[in-house]
Amino acid sequence: MNQPALSVRDLVVHYGxxxxxxxxxxxVSFDIAPGETLGLVGESGSGKSTIGKAVLGLQPPTSGSVLLDGVDITRASSRQRRVSAIDLRVVFQDPYSSLNPARTIGQTLVEPLRVLRVPKPEQWQRARAALEAVGLPGDAIDRYPSQFSGGQRQRVAIARALVCDPKVIVLDEPVSALDLSTQAQVLNLLADLRDQRQLALLFIAHDLGVVRFLSQRVVVLYRGRAMEVGDVEAVTQRPRHPYSVALTAAAPVPHPAEQEARRAAREALGIGVAGTAVAAAAGCPFASRCPLAVDVCRRSRPPLVPAGDSQAACHRVGEVPALLATR
Ligand SMILES: Nc1ncnc2c1ncn2[C@@H]1O[C@H](COP(=O)(O)OP(=O)(O)O)[C@@H](O)[C@H]1O
Ligand code: SF4
Ligand SMILES: [Mg+2]
Incomplete structure (x- = not known):
C-alpha cells in the first residue's frame, strides 16, 4: 500500500x-488507502463509534496512535485539529440532529469554510458545487433541513463533509436511519464520490450487508477487539472466525439458498445470539458464546494470525472451515 490516508495503530480506549x-x-490497528473503504462491523456496543470518535479527536485514546496522511494527530492541540479537520470529515447516522434546523443548507455548508477563512465568494461557490456533487438541486442552498426528506438530509450531511475537499471521511452508520431504496442510493453516491475523489472512507455499520456493498476490506469487531480482518469477499464468503460466521449467518442476503446455507452454518456451529455474559479479561472475548471454546480460550488471548484469505483471532481458527464443511 502507498502511504495510507488514515492509520490507526494499536488503539486502546478506556472510558472513565x-x-x-x-x-x-x-x-485495534488498521490502514485505509486513498480511494479505499474499510468497513468496521460488529454488533451494538462492540466499539465501532468509539473508534470513530478516537479518530476524530472526540475521545482521547488511552494509548495507540492515529495518523492522517502520515501525520500523527492522536494528541493534536485544538489548533492543529482545526487544520486536520480540513482533511478529516464525518457523517453521522442521524441527519435530523446533526443539521441545525435554524440554518439554511447554504449557511450549514459554508460554516466549515468560514472557520478555514476561505474568501466569501469562494465559500458559496464551493457550497453549490458540493450540493451538485451529491445530486441536490441548486435551490437547496436557500432552504431549511425541514424541507428535505431523510435521504436528502443525509446528502446534505455528505455535502458538508465534501465542501472541505477532505482526504478521509468517517461514516458512522450513515444509512441506518434510511429506508432500503434510499440506502441504496446513498451508498451508490458514496461509492461514486470515493472513486472520483480518491476518498478514504472509514465506514461504520452493524449491518454486514451494507458494509459489504461499499467496503473493500473489513474489520470485524467484538467487544472492542478485532476478531477478523481481511478482504470483504473473504470475510463474508469464507469467514474464518466463529464470530464472523455468526455475523454472516445473521446478515440478510438476497438469495434464499444462500440465506439457508448460512443459517445451517450458524446452527452447525451452535452460536447463540448476543450474549450478556462478561468476557474473561485474559482470554477470548467470544468464549462465553462460542461452541468451539476450550480451556485455552478462557486463559489466553488469541492473537490475529493469517487464516485462509484473511486474519483471525481464534485459537481454533484452522478447524472452522472443516466444521462448516462436515455439518
Ligand atoms: N461516553 C461513554 N462513556 C462510557 N462508556 C461508553 C461511552 N460511549 C460508549 N461507551 C461504552 O463503550 C462500548 C462501545 O460503545 P460504542 O463505541 O458506542 O459501540 P457501537 O458504536 O459499536 O455500538 C459500549 O460498552 C458502551 O457502553
Ligand atoms: S479462541 Fe476459542 S472461544 Fe474464541 S472464537 Fe476461537 S474457539 Fe471460540
Ligand atoms: Mg455506534
Whole structure:
C-alpha cells in the first residue's frame, strides 16, 4: 500500500478513569488507502463509534496512535485539529440532529469554510458545487433541513463533509436511519464520490450487508477487539472466525439458498445470539458464546494470525472451515 490516508495503530480506549473495567477498544490497528473503504462491523456496543470518535479527536485514546496522511494527530492541540479537520470529515447516522434546523443548507455548508477563512465568494461557490456533487438541486442552498426528506438530509450531511475537499471521511452508520431504496442510493453516491475523489472512507455499520456493498476490506469487531480482518469477499464468503460466521449467518442476503446455507452454518456451529455474559479479561472475548471454546480460550488471548484469505483471532481458527464443511 502507498502511504495510507488514515492509520490507526494499536488503539486502546478506556472510558472513565478506572482501569478495572475492560477497555472499550483493545489494541485495534488498521490502514485505509486513498480511494479505499474499510468497513468496521460488529454488533451494538462492540466499539465501532468509539473508534470513530478516537479518530476524530472526540475521545482521547488511552494509548495507540492515529495518523492522517502520515501525520500523527492522536494528541493534536485544538489548533492543529482545526487544520486536520480540513482533511478529516464525518457523517453521522442521524441527519435530523446533526443539521441545525435554524440554518439554511447554504449557511450549514459554508460554516466549515468560514472557520478555514476561505474568501466569501469562494465559500458559496464551493457550497453549490458540493450540493451538485451529491445530486441536490441548486435551490437547496436557500432552504431549511425541514424541507428535505431523510435521504436528502443525509446528502446534505455528505455535502458538508465534501465542501472541505477532505482526504478521509468517517461514516458512522450513515444509512441506518434510511429506508432500503434510499440506502441504496446513498451508498451508490458514496461509492461514486470515493472513486472520483480518491476518498478514504472509514465506514461504520452493524449491518454486514451494507458494509459489504461499499467496503473493500473489513474489520470485524467484538467487544472492542478485532476478531477478523481481511478482504470483504473473504470475510463474508469464507469467514474464518466463529464470530464472523455468526455475523454472516445473521446478515440478510438476497438469495434464499444462500440465506439457508448460512443459517445451517450458524446452527452447525451452535452460536447463540448476543450474549450478556462478561468476557474473561485474559482470554477470548467470544468464549462465553462460542461452541468451539476450550480451556485455552478462557486463559489466553488469541492473537490475529493469517487464516485462509484473511486474519483471525481464534485459537481454533484452522478447524472452522472443516466444521462448516462436515455439518
Ligand atoms: N461516553 C461513554 N462513556 C462510557 N462508556 C461508553 C461511552 N460511549 C460508549 N461507551 C461504552 O463503550 C462500548 C462501545 O460503545 P460504542 O463505541 O458506542 O459501540 P457501537 O458504536 O459499536 O455500538 C459500549 O460498552 C458502551 O457502553
Ligand atoms: S479462541 Fe476459542 S472461544 Fe474464541 S472464537 Fe476461537 S474457539 Fe471460540
Ligand atoms: Mg455506534
Amino acid at each position: 478513569r478506572r482501569r478495572r473495567t475492560p477497555p472499550a477498544i483493545d489494541h
